[in-house]
Amino acid sequence: MSSKSLLVEMQQVQLAIDLIELGARLQVLETETDLSRARLIRLFKEVRGMSPPKGMLPFSTDWFITWMPNIHSSLFYNIFLRLQKDQGCERMEAFIKAYRLYAEQVAIDGAETVLGLTRAWTLVRFFESDLLQLSACTRCAGHFVAHAHSPTHDYVCGICQPPSRAGKTRKRRQGVADRVAAGATSAPLDHRLA
Numbered sequence: 738m739s740s741k742s743l744l745v746e747m748q749q750v751q752l753a754i755d756l757i758e759l760g761a762r763l764q765v766l767e768t769e770t771d772l773s774r775a776r777l778i779r780l781f782k783e784v785r786g787m788s789p790p791k792g793m794l795p796f797s798t799d800w801f802i803t804w805m806p807n808i809h810s811s812l813f814y815n816i817f818l819r820l821q822k823d824q825g826c827e828r829m830e831a832f833i834k835a836y837r838l839y840a841e842q843v844a845i846d847g848a849e850t851v852l853g854l855t856r857a858w859t860l861v862r863f864f865e866s867d868l869l870q871l872s873a874c875t876r877c878a879g880h881f882v883a884h885a886h887s888p889t890h891d892y893v894c895g896i897c898q899p900p901s902r903a904g905k906t907r908k909r910r911q912g913v914a915d916r917v918a919a920g921a922t923s924a925p926l927d928h929r930l931a
């Protein structure tokens with residue numbers, strides 16, 4: 738084994754550890770690293786102190802379009818894109834940084850991390866498969882996750898036009914909402930991403 742492949746392997750182990758710590762499922766690790774399943778399971782047990790949970794990954798794009806998940810998904814995805822475009826981060830580096838920043842922003846607002854790491858990864862994969870697109874809200878100009886090929890000319894986001902049941906959580910969602918809108922106009926996250 739050459740020294741280069743050793744280095745690559747170490748980077749892959751570190752990537753797997755980062756992902757496990759953030760809550761990744763085994764399928765995510767198997768897709769994003771070349772490490773064997775047996776090694777990944779061992780790593781998972783060492784990092785989390787338990788066996789990886791079994792079960793299917795979420796496979797529907799619909800979840801990302803429902804109201805609150807859409808706001809969180811849009812916040813995460815805007816950060817993810819900006820880390821790649823503005824900071825020149827590689828795909829998985831941007832993914833991990835974006836997820837940490839997303840969780841941090843949500844924690845500042847005292848809200849729940851509605852978007853789990855495995856969901857966030859599924860979101861990225863759906864974009865890569867052209868199943869989702871970003872649509873610009875015609876009122877706030879924020880960019881929001883939408884089904885691919887859905888019309889954009891009169892699109893209004895879930896923040897500008899919340900469903901009536903949203904009233905109870907209006908105050909809590911506002912902080913997250915502000916951050917999605919801010920992502921479009923680029924202001925407050927800049928110092929965080931620098």
Ligand SMILES: [Zn+2]
Pocket residue numbers: 874875876877878879893894895896897898
């Ligand atoms: Zn809007």
